Amino acid sequence: MAKSLLLISRQAPWSGPGAREALDIVLAGGAFDLPIGVLFLDDGVLQLAPGQQPAALQLKDLGANLQALSLFGVDELFACQVSLAQRGLDPAALNFDEVELLSAPQLAGIIDRYDQVITL
Structure with missing residues (x-):
């Protein structure tokens, strides 16, 4: 039986390659039915925020990758409530309804x- 994998994404989408690399790992694992x-923890919750404009920073939009997670069998998405609150993000306004909020x-x-x- 395949071992399960949890990827903890702690990087903001515009702070470097960390957020993109995390999503690449998740998509690859999903493609192999892992x-x-x-x-999403710490600044990683910022990936879920609406209204991002990555083109202004000459970055690619991670939103399409996030939307594709379910197509790759990645249905367990979690976000830290404390991280959201510390960054002033309203859980009701997140781009993804399927994210389970955790205390x-x-x-x-x-x-x-x-x-x-x-x-x-």
């Missing part, structure tokens, strides 16, 4: 549920 989940105590339980964890 049980995979994504946890700080719930984070450890989600991390323990997966066999492998990668943080970028």
